[in-house]
Amino acid sequence: MNTLFVFLVVTIAVFAFGMRIIRPTHRGVVEFLGKYKRYCLPGFHWIIPVIETMHFVDITENMVDVPPQDIITEDNLNAKVDLVVYYKVKDDEKNVTASLYNVHRFQSQIVSLAQTTARNVIGGMKFTDVNSQRNTLNSRLSEILDRESDSWGVAIVRVELKEITPPKDVQETMNTVIKSQNQKQAAIDFATAKETEADGVRRAAIKEAEGHKQASILKAQGQAEAIKLVNEAAEKYFKGNAVELKKFESVVSSLQQGTKYVLSSDLFEIIKGFTK
Secondary structure (H helix, E strand, O other): OHHHHHHHHHHHHHHHHHEEEEOOOEEEEEEEOOEEEEEEOOEEEEOOOOOEEEEEEEOOOEEEEEEEEEEEOOOOOEEEEEEEEEEEEOOOHHHHHHHHHOOOOHHHHHHHHHHHHHHHHHOOOOHHHHHHOHHHHHHHHHHHHHHHOHHHOEEEEEEEEEEEEOOHHHHHHHHHHHHHHHHHHHHHHHHHHHHHHHHHHHHHHHHHHHHHHHHHHHHHHHHHHHHHHHHHHHHHHOOOOHHHHHHHHHHHHHHHOOOOOOOOHHHHHHHHHHHO
16 A cells, blocks of 8 residues: 555656756757757647756847947947847747757857958948948848848847937037038028029019019000091091091090080081991
8 A cells, every 4th residue: 555655756756857847938848868859839848857957049139239349330430239139039940959069159159240240341331321321221231131140040130220429529520510510501502592582582483474474565555546546537527527526635635534515516516327
């Protein structure tokens, strides 16, 4: 009875000590007496205690902060560069085992590789290009790091330059240049606004002049038409009779000025016939 009880206790203890639970964020690698044996997915697993060992590998995206370093750019400026690297272990068996067996502590290796790569890439660029082409530089660094770390089973998700700090005197010069450029742009904007305003005034003046011109043309056309009608009337009713024509012109002038005028019956008949 005691032997059976001891056997049950030992069995339960061995089973308990061999239990392993792998979360979805990890993968497992089991070694048998120090030799790779199998790859384990998330869930419940049991290993032989003491004889077998399970290593857990995190496959989620992680971030490593690369310590700031001074890098001499192509134009001999000593810039301080601070960047971070985002990475993750690929979740298939080949890459998970590679992260354990192909590199010693790949996190620290990524930091060293990032520092070396940044020195090589940024050192071959001018500071103005480094500062203005950050997205392009980030992509280039990420591509190189991903290629170099491929044998480690690691994928470089992205690289981000947190800060690029030039020497103090260069920073002051850059601030002055930026200020001057902003003032120049403000002056250009002001001049453009004034030009637009002047153009509006000019267009309005042109429109007004065109209106006056059109009015003058219409007035002249009216006067010309009136003269034509008078000439036609003179030709019709006063041909060979200068005295009657003179009277008619006087009547027209008086009527225009609002002067009362007594018409003879003959002249009245002529005007009446003219207006028909």
